[in-house]
Amino acid sequence: MSTPTWAQLGYLLAAVAFILALKGLSSPKTARRGNLLGAAGAVLACVIVFFANDLHNIVPILIAVAVGTVIGVLGAYRVQMTQMPQLVALFNGVGGGAAAIVALVELHEITERSAATPLFTLIATAFTVVVGSVSFAGSVITFLKLQELMTTRPVIFPGYPVAYGLAMLAVLGFSVWLVLAPSMLLGIPLAVFGLALGVLLVLPVGGADVPIVISLLNAFTGLTVAASGYVLENTLLLVAGTLVGSAGTLLTRLMAKAMGRSLANTLFGALRGGSTLG
């Protein structure tokens, strides 16, 4: 997948638009302009990808883009002001899910290729599958909590730390296995354990702390997109994903600080205070 020079320059322009968008969003006067600039950068990138690559299946792709756009825009316009945080959580989740699927499909491509795939690429692929799944499942749970479709109280069950540890071990084990013997079939259980880890990560978080966790999952999705940029050898995805990953991490800390909470306390406070750990 070699990209022509004009397209690389276009991606650079889009990356600059994203940086200026984040800068603009940091100040009330420029926030709206910043957001529009970010949208312009994203549209530019999507136009470039169609012209710079010899793509097949153009018609189904365009239909899929149209379907996603209609769903996204309708969702964004229909939502009540008070329900915006959970909608952002949902948008973040589907982004993470998209990145995980892209990595799974790329795994299939890797196994078809005759040449050996570099180690770092395989590690980045495994990372994308896991963290994308964590972000998807975690975001769905935050949505359910904020929408009050489930209890907003921290959920802890007996044996929770054991389940968490086992899920973590399974994710690490399958990641190593995947890097040593890449195949799409191994990617699927890896994604499933990633989903379980995402659910377990968010369950102990109380309702008031949920926005902080949404911001954390947002940073996770950013890093996922960055890793998939490395796998697909696309600099824009790397830069945009990393920007969101680092800015999102700082924002998570700022939000926690503004609410007088520490991040560790937000995530694991219920565990420490819970009867399960005495």
Add this chain to the structure above:
Amino acid sequence: MSEPLVWLTIFVLSVFVGIEVISKVSPTLHTPLMSGANAIHGVILVGAILVAGSADSTPILALSLVAVVLAAINMTGGFVVTDRMLQMFAPRKKVTAAD
């Protein structure tokens, strides 16, 4: 410089840019900034289009198209909902200015 090192350099510099560029965010803008950053990672749509465009079998194409739909929801929905949030800021600012 070997290619992985070039990528590592871009990554590390982007980390610093991301931190630096939002370090002075005003607390009222925390949620819109989160939402705007969320829309930006919707650019994974580019990656989803790339894999869908090189899919060689129907199941793989179908899976990639699911990724395209999800990424398009993330990207367009993200920017639109951020714009709606920021619209709420505008009238409120006028009221305080009139006070």
